[in-house]
Amino acid sequence: MQQSILMLFLGLLAISTIVFTYVYQSSQKATDLDRGMANPLKSRFWFLLILFVILGIFASVTIPKSPYYFYADETPSRVVHVAAKQFAFVLSNNAIDPKNPVGENAIELLENELVEFRVTSFDVNHGFAIYNKAGQLIAQTQAMPGYVNKLRWKFSEPGAYSILCLEYCGMAHQIMRSSFTVK
Amino acid sequence: METLKLRKITSVWIIIVLTLFVVAIVLGILMRLNQGEIIQQSPITFYGNMTTHGLTMIGIWFVAGMAAVNYLLERYVKTSYAANLFALVLTVIGVLMLWCSTFIGEFHAGWTFLYPLPFKIMWAEWATPLFLSSLGVLGLGWLVWSISLMAQILKKYSISQAFAWQHFHKNPKVETPPFILITMITLIGVIACLIAAVILLILFFIEYFSTGSFVNDALLMKNLTYFFGHTIANEMLYLGLAVIYELFAEVSGRPKWHTTWYVALAWNLSLIFILTAFFHHLYMDFVQPEGLQIIGQIASYLASLPAAGVTVFSILVAVYRNKINWSLTNLLFFIGVAGWVIGGLGAVIDATISNNFILHNTLWVPAHFHTYNAMGNVLFSLAFFHWFSNQYYHHKERQNTLKLSILLIGGAGFLLAFYIGGAESIPRRYSTYPSDLPMGATLASIAALFASLYLIAILIFFFNISKKCLKILSSSPQSS
Ligand code: HEM
Ligand SMILES: [Cu+2]
Numbered sequence: 001m002q003q004s005i006l007m008l009f010l011g012l013l014a015i016s017t018i019v020f021t022y023v024y025q026s027s028q029k030a031t032d033l034d035r036g037m038a039n040p041l042k043s044r045f046w047f048l049l050i051l052f053v054i055l056g057i058f059a060s061v062t063i064p065k066s067p068y069y070f071y072a073d074e075t076p077s078r079v080v081h082v083a084a085k086q087f088a089f090v091l092s093n094n095a096i097d098p099k100n101p102v103g104e105n106a107i108e109l110l111e112n113e114l115v116e117f118r119v120t121s122f123d124v125n126h127g128f129a130i131y132n133k134a135g136q137l138i139a140q141t142q143a144m145p146g147y148v149n150k151l152r153w154k155f156s157e158p159g160a161y162s163i164l165c166l167e168y169c170g171m172a173h174q175i176m177r178s179s180f181t182v183k
Numbered sequence: 184m185e186t187l188k189l190r191k192i193t194s195v196w197i198i199i200v201l202t203l204f205v206v207a208i209v210l211g212i213l214m215r216l217n218q219g220e221i222i223q224q225s226p227i228t229f230y231g232n233m234t235t236h237g238l239t240m241i242g243i244w245f246v247a248g249m250a251a252v253n254y255l256l257e258r259y260v261k262t263s264y265a266a267n268l269f270a271l272v273l274t275v276i277g278v279l280m281l282w283c284s285t286f287i288g289e290f291h292a293g294w295t296f297l298y299p300l301p302f303k304i305m306w307a308e309w310a311t312p313l314f315l316s317s318l319g320v321l322g323l324g325w326l327v328w329s330i331s332l333m334a335q336i337l338k339k340y341s342i343s344q345a346f347a348w349q350h351f352h353k354n355p356k357v358e359t360p361p362f363i364l365i366t367m368i369t370l371i372g373v374i375a376c377l378i379a380a381v382i383l384l385i386l387f388f389i390e391y392f393s394t395g396s397f398v399n400d401a402l403l404m405k406n407l408t409y410f411f412g413h414t415i416a417n418e419m420l421y422l423g424l425a426v427i428y429e430l431f432a433e434v435s436g437r438p439k440w441h442t443t444w445y446v447a448l449a450w451n452l453s454l455i456f457i458l459t460a461f462f463h464h465l466y467m468d469f470v471q472p473e474g475l476q477i478i479g480q481i482a483s484y485l486a487s488l489p490a491a492g493v494t495v496f497s498i499l500v501a502v503y504r505n506k507i508n509w510s511l512t513n514l515l516f517f518i519g520v521a522g523w524v525i526g527g528l529g530a531v532i533d534a535t536i537s538n539n540f541i542l543h544n545t546l547w548v549p550a551h552f553h554t555y556n557a558m559g560n561v562l563f564s565l566a567f568f569h570w571f572s573n574q575y576y577h578h579k580e581r582q583n584t585l586k587l588s589i590l591l592i593g594g595a596g597f598l599l600a601f602y603i604g605g606a607e608s609i610p611r612r613y614s615t616y617p618s619d620l621p622m623g624a625t626l627a628s629i630a631a632l633f634a635s636l637y638l639i640a641i642l643i644f645f646f647n648i649s650k651k652c653l654k655i656l657s658s659s660p661q662s663s
Contacts, residue, residue, distance in 0.1 A: 001541060002541060002542075002605075002606040002607070002608060003606060005532060005538055005542070005606060006602065006603070006605075006606035008532065009528065009529055009532055009602065012525075012528045013525055013528070016521060016524050016525050016528070017521070017525075019499070020499075020517070020518075020520075020521040020524075023499050023502050023503045024502065024517065026502075026503050026504045027502045027503065027504065027505055027506065027507045027509075028509075029504075030504050030505055030506045030507075031506060032506055034504045034505060034506065035504070035505075036500065036501075036503055036504050036505045037500050037503050037504065040496075040500045043496075043500075044445070044492060044493075044496050044500075047491075047492060047496060048488060048491075048492035051487075051488060051491060051492065052488060055484045055485075055487070055488070055531075058484070058535070059480060059481060059484055062480075062535045062536065062537045062538070063477060063480060063536065063537075065536075065537040066466075066476065066536040066537055066540075067469070067536070067537075067540050068469060068473055068476065086303065123299070123303060124297070124299055124300045124303055125297050125300070125401065125405070127467070127543075127544055129544075129610075131608065131619075135607075135608060135619050135620050136608050137541050137545065137608035138541065139540065139541075140467055140540065140541070140543060140544075141467050141468075141469055142467045142468045142469075144401050144402065144405070144468060144470070145299065145401045146400065146401050146402070147401065147402060147468070147470045148470070149467075149468065149469040149470055150469060151469065162619065164610060164617070166543065166544040166545075166610055167297075167544060168230075168293045168297070168300075168612040169300065170230075170291075170292075170300065170303060170305055171226045171227050171230060171291065171305055172226065173226075173230075173612065173613070173614075174226065174610075174613040174614050174615055174616070174617070175617075177617070
């Protein structure tokens, strides 16, 4: 997914660069007789209309794919409670007590089961980001004090997954992490 | 017309901005070197530098835009020298306080100082109140300056004229110059976000002094933080655009731009989109009401329409097959608009909730905002600085191609490393990268190299422009 996003961006980057270079060169070749664009108002109108349609299509395709709607009509077969605290994550099968935050030593999930992560924080804002074996970010939500963010996900591949903190939380933010396995 | 006093204070602004810019770039390069494991800094030093870099950059490019707008506004209305000076003094004091809190007090909560991080003291006790007060000082100076500029506009133009509403009718009797319209729209955004910052600071201080009896709501504070942070970062770009509307045609030897109904409509609409797009910073907070999330995506998309369809298109129309007197000034404007467009494309991609799910807080974020800052807004301001100082001390422009090439190559390489890092899921704001993400360090070293090229180009601009500004400062009324 990230790779196709990068390709899309590089494509758009190339198009913009070509347009700006072309327009610049057209002005260098221009003489006093040149009158610029033939009918700028009409071209402007078409340009805007096309842009509007493209963005409209993009929005209607992507908005339903937002994480808030993931498996919304299914019941999760597994709930994992997550509490973040400078600078570690506590993962548990049961609700976590803020006064005594202890969790499981190891969390094992099943391939293709619907898991709901209930993510909160006991101090500052943190991020809860799941990375696969290949080091690719596959899902995330924020860990915010006083709130519980629910992230639903099905893991289609077994293996070891890492959790990284993706919201800056202080001097050990870069080493705040955890892990779990999918069987 | 402009007075000698205004000319001098504008020169002072320019020298301050460029000097702080060089320092802030050096901090940026140090960060990339540390992430590239070429140097070893403690995480505290790294995050302190990150905080200083971020806030200094936001501050200087905001005031650079304001100083330019103030200078050009004098063509239409009388502006207040006292307000300008007040903002200058408070900016200097604010920056000194900020640097004390980060360099000496080791405060390092990031430029967004997201609640409640500033209260989890991992630095000198006094650094948190000093940091928050430095923001208060900066905010006060800027608020007074913005309100003063807006008041001067409203003395000459009625509210509906300042918004160019008369252009929605056929054959309006008076024309609102585009510069006035954009400045007005931008100042409203600026004032709105500075007021949000004041509320945010008050909430911080109430909790700070209540010693536990009052606790803020983290979600509300996050909304306020990003309403402020996102809006100010965007409005400073719009200040740059106002300058382009005023100067691009003039320096290019083309007829002045006029306000038409679609220019008026576009800018009025952007005000709404700009003030609601910030919701895209909270996409990953699933507890935020869903409606606001959708508004975030739609407003972010819509914000690109007036920008692309009116401003960018106008620049392209102005240049396409027209004879232009190209100089460093309009070249910088033109390239800057390209940089702004490219950064904007990266932003629209990230403002898509389903993409944000895997890009949020990766290097994709600094990638796109550095694009429209380092290759967009900075160039707008450099163009103004160059044009401004050249009015009084004109030197023959030499080696423009060389200067611009170094800037472009350096900037492009530095930015590309961020984009690739984002696509490689490398987190932002990591002092060093974990060993299972080895690309992070490699990309950072490459970026440090290219950023040094960018710095070289900036140093050349810095010397050329500051030299002329110093001459302006020492000039007496007779000699001008
Ligand atoms: C060549 C010049 C520049 C270099 C080398 C540079 C470098 C950096 C680096 C390495 C970071 C940290 C990235 C991370 O999250 O890991 C950063 C963050 C940032 N930069 Fe720059 N930057 C440059 C120019 C600019 C400009 C022109 C602006 C103007 C607004 C800017 C504003 C920021 C901000 C706001 C942050 C975020 C700080 C934070 O996360 O708290 N930078 N920069
Ligand atoms: Cu963290």
